[in-house]
Amino acid sequence: MVISPPEKPTRDEKQSAGRNVAIVALFAALGGMLYGYDTGIISGALPKMSAQWGIDHTRQEIVTAAILAGAVIGALVGGSLSKRLGRRKTIFIIACVFAVGVVACALAVDAWMMTFCRLFLGLAVGACSQIVPTYIAELAPPQRRGAMVTFFNIAIGVGIFLANLVSVVAAAGDSPEASSNWRWMIGIAVFPALVLAAAMLQLPETPRWLIENGTVGKARVVLRWMRPNRTAAVEETLQIWAISQQEDKESRGGWANLTQRWARPALIAGLGIAAFTQLSGLEMMIYYSHTILGTAAGFDAGLVVWSGLGIAAVYLIFTAVGERLVDVVGRRRLMLTLIPGSTVFLFGFGLMFVLTDHPNRYLTLALMLAYMACNAAGLQAVGWLLGSELYPLSIRDRATSLHAVALWGSNLVLTLTALSTIDGLGLGPAFVMYAGFNLLSFVFVYFAVPETKGHSLEDIEQSLRDGTFLPLRGNIASRIGLPDNRITTGAAAD
Incomplete structure (x- = not known):
């Protein structure tokens, strides 16, 4: 019998598959843009609301943090919803909540109504941050998964940039602090929300969810559309099916599965990274940048x-x-x-205000921007990605919910206390403390987070079962200075 060699994809097939993957990632990442815009617009809108409604720092913290409290709830609900309905339908529902939420916020008549509306809007933000990276990761090929999932992070950055651009436009008129033009600043986010809802009616469900729910044939069709040829699609379908079969009995344990000893290293790594992406202070600085630079820095x-x-x-x-x-x-x-850079620059920013009450404005701004650059390219880019690829299939829905809860919970704590901390400790000591959180994140990554580059989701899961997941094994001292510790599985690492 003559065995035919594996089918090699043509150039056109590779380009077609790559285009399809990019289309899915770009449209799904609209959720990230909505997250970035709806959380970032408060920085420019808050001073206007405060002037119009006469609210103090404590109420400002409550209004700002309400969306984060909603995000914690949304993250918890989102996992169960996506497991029951599928990733695609859940993202459609999230888009509808975004649309209703921003319109409600734009129509708020006082600070308490705004707080409630932002709490509702936060449901979409939290669920989106948990579901969209998972959706993209489960559709992307292993060698492109990192770039595709971080489309979500880039979209967050686009949303934050657009929010600040809108703030510049809104501030161009006379007496911007006393105006009520914050309403349209918030309300225009309804349009990308509607685009996302329309897109999710056309995009496919993930093959992993389809196989987990007994529709292997549909999963193969989706993978054939997303992969360069039939051979690659069939091989990945079989690999996903094998893992799914292995986990069939385990998945019946529900939330109790999270306590399984073999899965614990993934939970520790993922939840720790989720917390440190917020405790490092970047998003808090985005929310309060106008307040910090205007009121505290002069x-x-x-x-x-x-x-x-x-x-x-x-x-x-x-x-x-x-x-x-x-x-x-x-x-x-x-x-x-990059974490050492973010630590040093944030420490320098805080130290400037410890040494003098009136430091050079441009030097302090340069230190803040340098910190933002290191943090955005490092912790922020990787935080969401790891949440989409570390957790085994049997606990993925619940674990990604906890991942988002850890992220939004730490963000909520930091946001609720930021202005009070700055008032109590002073701007300088407060940011020296936040620099300390960055230093702790370096220690955590070194000891608890492995390298996942180039490994399939199934490879990562198998490493947990084999006990080869942790980055430092055996004699730790002998491995100091070797940060590129890789997951050891049957598949070769890139």
Whole structure:
């Protein structure tokens, strides 16, 4: 019998599959843009609301953090919903909540109504942050998964940049602090929400969810559309099916599966990274950039607005840099390279205000931007990605929910306490403390987070079962200075 060699994809097939993967990632990542815009627009809108409604710092923190409290709830609900209905239908529902939420916020008549509406809007933000990266990761090929999932991060950066650009436009009129033009600033986000809802009616369900729910044939059809040829689609279908069969009995345990000893290292790594992406302080600085630079640092109104736009631009540019590097340098190495920079620059920013009450404005802004660049390209680019690829299939829905809860919960704590902390400790000591959180994140990554670059989701799961997941095994001292620790599986690492 003559065995035919494996089918090789043609150039046209590769281009077609790559285009289809990009289309899915780009449209799904609209959820990231909505997340970035709806959380970022508060920085420019909050001073206007405060002037119109006469609210103090405590109420400002409550209004700002309400969306994060909703995000915690949305993250918990989103996992169960996506397991029952599928990733695609859940994202459609999320898009509808986004549309209703932003319109409600734009029509709010006082601070308490705004708080409630942002709480509702947060349901979409939290569920989106949990479902969209998982949706993209389960459709993307292993060698492009990092770049595709970080489309979500780039979209967040686009949303934050657009929010600050809108703030610049809104501030161009006379007496911007007393105006009520914050309503249209918030309300225009309804349009991308409707585009996302329409797109999800056309995009496919993920093959992993389809196989888990007994529709192997549909999964193969989806993979044939997303992969360069029939052979690649069939092989991946069989690999997913084998893992699904292996987990069939385990998946009946529900939330109890999260306590399984073999899966614990993935939970520790994923939830820790989720917390540190927020405790490192970047998103808190985005929310309160106008307040921090204007009230605490003494920037004039014009410089505050343009500085906010510069912060958003740096976030966007360096998130894109991280997207380009994450599949080349690797997740772990990228974080270990850039976290020291974010620590030093944030410490320097805080130290400037410890040493003097009136530091050089441009030097302090430069330190803030340098910190933003390192954090956006490192921790922020990798945080969402790891949440989509570390967890085994049997616990993925619940674990990604916990991942988003850890992220939004830590964000909520930081946002609720930021202005009070700055008032109590002073701007300088507060940011020295946040620099300490960045240093702790470096230690955590070194000891608890493995390299996942180039490995399929099934390879990562098998490493957990084999006990080869952790980055440092055996004699730790002998491995100091070797940050590129890889998951050891049957598949060769890139």
